[in-house]
Amino acid sequence: MGGTPLPEGIKLIDENGKRIDGRRPDELRPLSIEAGVLKRATGSAYLEWGNNKVMAAVYGPRECHPRHMQDPTRALVQCHYNMVSFSVDDRKRPGPDRRSQEISKITSEALTHVVFTEYFPRTSIDVYIEVLQANAGTRCAGLTAASVALADAGIPMRDLVASCAAGKVEDTMVLDLGKEEDNFGQADIPVGYIPRTNEIVLLQMDGDLTIDQFKTGLGMAVDACKKIYDVQRDALRRRYTVPAEADEDTGSAEVK
Amino acid sequence: MSKDVMADLKRDHIVKLLSKGVRVDGRKFDEIRPITIEKNYIMSAEGSARVHLGNTDVIVGVKLIVGQPFSDTPNKGVLTTNAELIPLASETFESGPPGRPAIELARVVDRGIREGQAVDMEKLCIEPEKEVWIMFVDIHALDYDGNLFDAANMAAMAALKSAIVPAKRADKGEDFPLPVTHEPISVTAVKIGEHILVDPTYDEEIVADARLTVATNEKGDLCAMQKGGEGSLTVDEVHKVVELSKRLGAEVRSKT
Numbered sequence: 097m098g099g100t101p102l103p104e105g106i107k108l109i110d111e112n113g114k115r116i117d118g119r120r121p122d123e124l125r126p127l128s129i130e131a132g133v134l135k136r137a138t139g140s141a142y143l144e145w146g147n148n149k150v151m152a153a154v155y156g157p158r159e160c161h162p163r164h165m166q167d168p169t170r171a172l173v174q175c176h177y178n179m180v181s182f183s184v185d186d187r188k189r190p191g192p193d194r195r196s197q198e199i200s201k202i203t204s205e206a207l208t209h210v211v212f213t214e215y216f217p218r219t220s221i222d223v224y225i226e227v228l229q230a231n232a233g234t235r236c237a238g239l240t241a242a243s244v245a246l247a248d249a250g251i252p253m254r255d256l257v258a259s260c261a262a263g264k265v266e267d268t269m270v271l272d273l274g275k276e277e278d279n280f281g282q283a284d285i286p287v288g289y290i291p292r293t294n295e296i297v298l299l300q301m302d303g304d305l306t307i308d309q310f311k312t313g314l315g316m317a318v319d320a321c322k323k324i325y326d327v328q329r330d331a332l333r334r335r336y337t338v339p340a341e342a343d344e345d346t347g348s349a350e351v352k
Numbered sequence: 353m354s355k356d357v358m359a360d361l362k363r364d365h366i367v368k369l370l371s372k373g374v375r376v377d378g379r380k381f382d383e384i385r386p387i388t389i390e391k392n393y394i395m396s397a398e399g400s401a402r403v404h405l406g407n408t409d410v411i412v413g414v415k416l417i418v419g420q421p422f423s424d425t426p427n428k429g430v431l432t433t434n435a436e437l438i439p440l441a442s443e444t445f446e447s448g449p450p451g452r453p454a455i456e457l458a459r460v461v462d463r464g465i466r467e468g469q470a471v472d473m474e475k476l477c478i479e480p481e482k483e484v485w486i487m488f489v490d491i492h493a494l495d496y497d498g499n500l501f502d503a504a505n506m507a508a509m510a511a512l513k514s515a516i517v518p519a520k521r522a523d524k525g526e527d528f529p530l531p532v533t534h535e536p537i538s539v540t541a542v543k544i545g546e547h548i549l550v551d552p553t554y555d556e557e558i559v560a561d562a563r564l565t566v567a568t569n570e571k572g573d574l575c576a577m578q579k580g581g582e583g584s585l586t587v588d589e590v591h592k593v594v595e596l597s598k599r600l601g602a603e604v605r606s607k608t
Binding site: 197198201202205208209283285294297298299301303304305306307310311314315318 | 452453455456458459463466467469561564566569572573574575576577578579580581582583584585586587590594595600
């Protein structure tokens, strides 16, 4: 971000206004979500979004450790975002780094807003997000998957959080940055949004934007979150629909 | 526990006053506390500043050493930002390795400096691919009365502007002032109930629903943003904070 110069011969947007992967400026990468993919976890979700592959699992509500963290009035939603060592081109050193700790913090905060934490005093609801394959936009993918996993766990929630980023590439506002756009673009705005109540629960931005560009970008991200929300709900609906010939269905939904 | 009860009591008091248009310390909703900046406070640092933002007291030291560039930016210096929230500054801080709040603080300040292109990093290159200046921006909270984000951002900018690159000592030519080319300034606002207040005190911060930090440059464009807290913001509230940040950021910039 911040205008890293492009390598020679690469254009992020061509003369027809198409992006490097052939998308229109306001087009999402293909997104599919599958709910209830893990056996041990209370709830889980697997998400593929472009070339991102993200697994989310929820354990709990369960006893909160360490005990001094317990809140006698409500549950703690504790998110742990992690990138697998082989999820990126240069091997990532395993374990939490500062980036992942920050993402864990803001994701926990976003999810806390939708969970009825007051129903489960003294407990912890642990949300594990594992990025198996990363290709830009993993925090949005993680938050989107985590909300489905929470719902799959049967945890009472006000709504799902849908998340998507907008950004600026070659002075054009675009939706859902791909890897090259993330690396060589001019700005990135990840947004977490609750469609039903029109609330923003996650918002970051880096790069260089005029106020008007920001307004456009935020609007694009919010609109996209509404589409993502449909995919999330569809994944949950399929999870709990028993088809005539099978007892278990793990259908996935495609974005149109 | 006792902290939470106090927060509830304080919250009632603060909200009651806000509904009458009054803040506990008598400020207007869009008024920043008095700022004092002492540059070159630490002689052993290459640049430093101590900032009082109301009762919040932060010190930032800049150190420069010769090191290796990252392989993807062979002709640029390196920026490393770190924050220590030491027990001296507040009963809520604990000793030990930086926790998530400290990491978030450091990364938000870092993002302002980096994305706002505060320093011309190419001028910190000594020999491409071999030697560059590594710039450490270390944030130390001394007294925590809310809004460390803005206090640390101001202190970091002031420290950078006062910094001298110690080239002579490292046998790399003559000393020169750190090339500060832009001045990103962050303004943080919190939402308490329906109200948006800038530059929150500690009490306002602990009872706040959500927080939004927006960094703008001298052109009034946006360079970094971070939402925090478990509450939500509407799109209109986000735009309101962006406008406030642009206007107040210009005022703060004239003081640093």
